[in-house]
Structure formats: structure tokens, C-alpha cells
Amino acid sequence: GAVVSQHPSWVICKSGTSVKIECRSLDFQATTMFWYRQFPKQSLMLMATSNEGSKATYEQGVEKDKFLINHASLTLSTLTVTSAHPEDSSFYICSARGDLYYEQYFGPGTRLTVT
Amino acid sequence: AQSVTQLDSQVPVFEEAPVELRCNYSSSVSVYLFWYVQYPNQGLQLLLKYLSGSTLVESINGFEAEFNKSQTSFHLRKPSVHISDTAEYFCAVSARTQGGKLIFGQGTELSVKP
Numbered sequence: 001g002a003v004v005s006q007h008p009s010w011v012i013c014k015s016g017t018s019v020k021i022e023c024r025s026l027d028f029q030a031t032t033m034f035w036y037r038q039f040p041k042q043s044l045m046l047m048a049t050s051n052e053g054s055k056a057t058y059e060q061g062v063e064k065d066k067f068l069i070n071h072a073s074l075t076l077s078t079l080t081v082t083s084a085h086p087e088d089s090s091f092y093i094c095s096a097r098g099d100l101y102y103e104q105y106f107g108p109g110t111r112l113t114v115t
Numbered sequence: 116a117q118s119v120t121q122l123d124s125q126v127p128v129f130e131e132a133p134v135e136l137r138c139n140y141s142s143s144v145s146v147y148l149f150w151y152v153q154y155p156n157q158g159l160q161l162l163l164k165y166l167s168g169s170t171l172v173e174s175i176n177g178f179e180a181e182f183n184k185s186q187t188s189f190h191l192r193k194p195s196v197h198i199s200d201t202a203e204y205f206c207a208v209s210a211r212t213q214g215g216k217l218i219f220g221q222g223t224e225l226s227v228k229p
Contacts, residue, residue, distance in 0.1 A: 004158075032215065043205065043219045044159070093158050101215045102147045102166065106158040 003027055004096050006107035013084055013114055021079045021110045023094030029074035030096035034104065035067075038091040050077045084114045117142040117208050121220035129228050130198055136191040136223045138180075138206030146208040148189040149217070150180055153203045162204070165189065201227045 003026040013019050023033055031052045036044040048058045048069050056069035066088075068080040077096075081088055091111050095104040122137040140146065147166050151159040163174040170182040180191045189206060206220040 006158075034217070041222075041224075043221045044217075046216065046218075049216065091156075095159075095217075097215050102164075102209055102211075103161075104215065104217060106151075106160070108158040109156070111156065 002098055002105045004094065004105045004107040006092075006094055006110050008110060009108060010111040011113070013112070015085055015114055016083055018080055018082045019084055019112060021081075021092055021094075021112075023077045023079070023096070023107055025075045025096040025105070028096070028098055030077075030098065031074060032097040032101075033071060033077040034095045034097070035069060035077075035079050036093045036095070038093060038109075040091075044093060047079075081112065084112070086114045088112065089114045117144075117146060117210055117218045119206050119208055119218055119220035121204075121206050121223050123223050124221065125224045125226065127226045127228060128196055131195045133194050134192065134196050134200075134225065136204050136206075136225065138189045138191065138220055140187050140189065140206070140208045142187075142208060142210060145211045147211065148180075148182060149207040149209070150174075150178070150189070150191050151205045151207060151219075153205065153222075155202075159205065162191070196225070196227045198227050198229060201225060 005024045007022045033050040035047045047062045048056045050056045050071040052071045058064045071077040093109045095106045118141045120139045149164045150162040163172045165182045173179045178193045204223045207217045
């Protein structure tokens with residue numbers, strides 16, 4: 001149980017375009033999902049906390065207009081990188097919180113490359 | 116606020132040798148402590164966690180970690196490593212009052228050589 005999927009697993013897009021990444025909890029409902037960004041050989045940086053039916057809470061320094069997060073259902077959260085630029089290239093990982101609020105289940109990640 | 120420091124960015128070790136990955140944390144409130152493992156181009160997998168109770172926690176694949184409150188540490192150990200243990204290991208904390216938000220350390224790359 002407690003499986004989280006991400007789609008796509010990798011994506012290449014041109015500078016100036018937008019990219020949507022989906023995060024799904026497959027066998028449980030998640031009222032809260034988290035979005036992380038990871039640069040090569042570095043740690044995970046929390047970008048935002050996504051709560052079903054309400055606006056996401058962004059961490060300091062994260063542009064909310066650039067990284068649009070929507071959590072429309074208890075099993076799906078999406079991250080849209082708008083007007084992507086090469087510096088947005090990164091590994092994006094989502095996690096979903098289960099019944100126990102201290103436990104997070106991580107997706108496999110999405111590799112975004114902006115050319 | 117919480118912070119996590121993993122003292123070693125890289126740990127090379129020979130197969131069947133013991134290993135310790137060090138983790139220290141800072142927090143003004145009670146925390147939960149976690150170790151996650153990440154294989155190349157994959158997400159994170161929970162290795163073990165400390166919530167309360169016994170300060171020594173174990174995973175199913177031979178890893179263990181001990182919570183030391185006085186030293187604010189949560190070091191990860193394994194008495195005999197395998198090639199398959201080669202991965203990136205992250206220590207993380209979650210304040211009990213912050214809705215499950217995880218703060219990660221910088222990661223330790225464990226490289227097991229034959």
C-alpha cells in the first residue's frame with residue numbers, strides 16, 4: 001500500500017513553454033501533498049505544501065506565479081511550471097501524507113529539462 | 116526552526132564492512148526523525164523512523180539508528196554492508212507541531228566497493 005505515482009517521469013521542453021507534472025496517491029487519500037525540488041547531488045528543498053480544496057502554501061523564495069499548484073481531489077495534485085527557463089531544470093519530487101500526519105510517501109520523481 | 120546536518124557528504128566503504136552515517140539536528144521543539152534512501156533517478160524510500168519510545172530503531176534490511184537526545188543525533192549504522200546498499204541517504208526531521216513538514220539534511224552518498 002501507500003503508493004504515489006508521478007507523471008511524466010521525465011520531460012524535455014523548450015524555454016518559454018509550460019509543463020504540468022501530476023502526483024497521484026494510488027491506494028489512499030491524501031489531504032496533503034508536498035512538492036520538492038532536487039538539484040544534482042543535493043538535498044530536497046520543499047517548495048510548497050498542497051492541501052486538497054485550498055490554496056497551496058509556498059516556502060519562502062518560491063515564486064507562486066511560476067510554480068502553480070492545484071490539489072483538486074484527494075488523490076491528485078499537479079505542479080505546473082509556467083514559462084519554463086533552463087534554470088528550472090531539476091528533479092521534482094512529490095510526496096503524499098497518509099492518515100498518520102508524520103508519514104510521507106514519495107513519488108518516483110520527474111526529471112525536467114528545459115532547453 | 117529545525118535544521119539537519121549530515122556530517123559526511125560521501126562515505127566509501129568495502130563490502131561486508133560496518134558503516135555509520137552521521138546525522139545531527141537542531142530544534143527547539145520535539146521532533147520525529149527519519150532516514151530515507153534514494154537510488155539513482157528515483158524517489159525516496161523510508162528506511163526507518165523514530166517517533167517515541169525505544170531510542171534504537173531498526174529497519175528490515177539490517178540498518179539501525181539510535182536517537183540520542185543529549186547529543187541531538189540520529190546516526191545510521193549497519194554492521195555489514197552490501198553492494199546493493201550503494202545509494203544516497205537522507206536524514207530528516209519533522210517538528211511535531213508543523214503539520215508533517217520534513218526538513219532534510221544534505222545527504223550522504225554511500226558507495227560500497229567490492
